Amino acid sequence: MLELQNITYLGEDNTPILKEVNLVLEDKKFYVITGPNGGGKSTLAKLIMGIYQPSSGKILMDGEDITELSVTQRALRGIGFAFQQPPRFKGITVGQLLQLSNKAEIYGELCNYLLDVGLCPKDYMNREVNTSLSGGELKRIEIATLLSRKLKIALFDEPEAGIDLWSFSRLIDTFRNIHSRNGQTTVIISHQEKILELADEVILIADGQIQQKGEKDKLLASILQGCDCSMDCLERTGEADECR
Amino acid sequence: MNVVEKRLLREVADLHDMPAGAYNIRKDGQGVGRQNTENIEIKTKTDKPGIDIIIKPGTKGESVHIPVIITESGIEDMVYNNFDIGEGSEVLIVAGCGIHNSGSKKSQHDGIHHFIIRKGARVHYVEKHYGEGEGAGERVLNPKTIIEVEEGAYAEFELVQLKGVDSTRRSTEAKIHKNGHLLITERLLTHKKQYAESDMVVELLGEDSTTQIISRSVAQDDSQQVFYPRVIGMNKCRGHVQCDAIIMDRAVVRAIPEIAAHHTDAQLVHEAAIGKIAGEQIIKLMSMGLTEQVAEETILQGFLK
Ligand SMILES: Nc1ncnc2c1ncn2[C@@H]1O[C@H](COP(=O)(O)OP(=O)(O)O)[C@@H](O)[C@H]1O
Numbered sequence: 218m219l220e221l222q223n224i225t226y227l228g229e230d231n232t233p234i235l236k237e238v239n240l241v242l243e244d245k246k247f248y249v250i251t252g253p254n255g256g257g258k259s260t261l262a263k264l265i266m267g268i269y270q271p272s273s274g275k276i277l278m279d280g281e282d283i284t285e286l287s288v289t290q291r292a293l294r295g296i297g298f299a300f301q302q303p304p305r306f307k308g309i310t311v312g313q314l315l316q317l318s319n320k321a322e323i324y325g326e327l328c329n330y331l332l333d334v335g336l337c338p339k340d341y342m343n344r345e346v347n348t349s350l351s352g353g354e355l356k357r358i359e360i361a362t363l364l365s366r367k368l369k370i371a372l373f374d375e376p377e378a379g380i381d382l383w384s385f386s387r388l389i390d391t392f393r394n395i396h397s398r399n400g401q402t403t404v405i406i407s408h409q410e411k412i413l414e415l416a417d418e419v420i421l422i423a424d425g426q427i428q429q430k431g432e433k434d435k436l437l438a439s440i441l442q443g444c445d446c447s448m449d450c451l452e453r454t455g456e457a458d459e460c461r
Numbered sequence: 462m463n464v465v466e467k468r469l470l471r472e473v474a475d476l477h478d479m480p481a482g483a484y485n486i487r488k489d490g491q492g493v494g495r496q497n498t499e500n501i502e503i504k505t506k507t508d509k510p511g512i513d514i515i516i517k518p519g520t521k522g523e524s525v526h527i528p529v530i531i532t533e534s535g536i537e538d539m540v541y542n543n544f545d546i547g548e549g550s551e552v553l554i555v556a557g558c559g560i561h562n563s564g565s566k567k568s569q570h571d572g573i574h575h576f577i578i579r580k581g582a583r584v585h586y587v588e589k590h591y592g593e594g595e596g597a598g599e600r601v602l603n604p605k606t607i608i609e610v611e612e613g614a615y616a617e618f619e620l621v622q623l624k625g626v627d628s629t630r631r632s633t634e635a636k637i638h639k640n641g642h643l644l645i646t647e648r649l650l651t652h653k654k655q656y657a658e659s660d661m662v663v664e665l666l667g668e669d670s671t672t673q674i675i676s677r678s679v680a681q682d683d684s685q686q687v688f689y690p691r692v693i694g695m696n697k698c699r700g701h702v703q704c705d706a707i708i709m710d711r712a713v714v715r716a717i718p719e720i721a722a723h724h725t726d727a728q729l730v731h732e733a734a735i736g737k738i739a740g741e742q743i744i745k746l747m748s749m750g751l752t753e754q755v756a757e758e759t760i761l762q763g764f765l766k
Pocket residue numbers: 228229234252253254255256257258259260261
């Protein structure tokens with residue numbers, strides 16, 4: 218179980234990005250975090266991974282205070298994070314990256330994780346993770362590095378971004394399978410209805426706070442119906458995409 | 462051969478034993494071993510220190526190893542090596558210099574390599590520099606490489622220096638003729654107070670001649686690096702220069718690429734980038750369970766591969 222207690226995160230100029238967030242993520246549940254851009258979703262995930270340090274508040278994992286632990290220590294305790302914008306690595310191949318992520322498995326087995334994200338291992342294992350990869354390919358490789366690990370909590374930040382429709386439906390299956398296969402807690406930040414539908418619980422974050430959290434059926438209806446992000450919409454004229 | 466000598470040979474020429482093909486091993490200014498083959502002849506120069514390496518036309522799949530090792534402090538060695546790579550041949554040449562200096566005097570090796578890569582030949586040349594030893598004596602290497610790529614020939618030059626050499630001034634001059642191609646990859650890592658300078662001029666003389674220069678370097682501690690890659694297009698040709706450096710600590714890196722076109726169908730491109738390791742890269746690897754230090758080493762290793 219992962220617990221965030223009164224987490225506040227101040228950005229540059231002390232502007233609050235997350236305000237007094239309290240959140241419990243239970244074991245083996247599937248969560249989807251959604252909400253408008255700039256609401257603080259990625260920030261929340263980075264706080265859990267240890268990439269950001271909270272300005273105040275505590276993070277507990279199975280009762281242990283992990284607030285002071287480094288990114289590495291949290292990774293070794295079973296937290297994993299797929300970046301919204303994954304970095305590229307000149308000279309490091311996809312296969313090597315998978316191997317760094319999962320040291321236990323033999324090289325040949327790692328191919329399977331590429332299949333899970335709709336990439337042909339033959340074409341990709343020896344490719345460098347450099348600028349020759351498209352944004353969508355890079356995202357899928359990023360997802361594969363997480364799939365390859367045995368995690369307690371797997372965080373995916375907008376995994377669907379830049380991924381074509383065919384691969385997308387495959388990805389949905391993968392997320393469903395991997396969740397039940399690994400018995401991990403899955404947290405996906407997403408705007409996609411299809412991904413929201415996978416969730417046991419949906420968490421709506423806007424304006425640095427958790428606006429709603431609950432079972433997807435109840436929440437989905439209200440989210441899909443209308444936009445809770447009045448701030449975001451008022452600033453625009455006409456129909457904004459997010460507010461259909 | 463003693464342990465130090467064996468290690469130097471392994472570092473610069475990947476040699477664990479005597480090589481199978483032709484070889485010439487030079488130690489502390491003296492030749493200490495040589496083997497010719499039916500197709501490859503190595504001859505000692507009569508007018509100055511150095512060797513002539515003559516590869517018969519049509520020689521296929523053979524290799525030549527010509528490592529130089531310096532194990533004594535205070536040696537200043539200067540050699541002239543000529544390579545005549547016959548028409549249509551395909552060879553691997555492994556050169557390189559390893560210095561073990563445990564004394565207080567400077568040890569220096571300056572090699573002048575002159576290559577003629579004849580019509581349609583393909584050559585892969587690897588040159589590694591390596592230095593070690595606890596002494597205060599400097600380890601200095603100043604290679605000069607002159608390359609002539611004849612019609613339709615293909616040459617790949619791999620120049621590597623990872624740590625251990627205090628000062629290096631590398632000069633490379635190449636002329637490429639019709640349909641000839643030259644690929645130069647340079648990999649360099651400097652640390653402590655080391656200094657490395659690389660000066661290259663590639664002239665694309667013939668129609669459809671091409672060249673690619675790829676330089677990857679890492680500068681750590683208080684080290685300094687300077688790159689002057691230049692490509693001159695005199696004909697319908699293509700040239701690409703790419704300098705990519707990771708800078709760390711208090712190091713200084715200068716990259717001054719130049720492209721010059723003397724023909725309307727010359728297509729020349731240069732790219733140069735210097736930057737530190739992206740924080741995102743380190744965090745990504747840490748989030749996979751690597752420590753910060755291992756993450757950094759992994760990134761540098763990949764970059765210099
Ligand atoms: N390190 C940071 N310093 C200052 N502001 C930041 C930082 N990271 C994100 N922000 C800002 O915090 C807000 C929330 O960002 P983010 O968590 O990325 O939102 P989301 O993922 O929901 O789109 C945005 O206004 C963003 O510009």
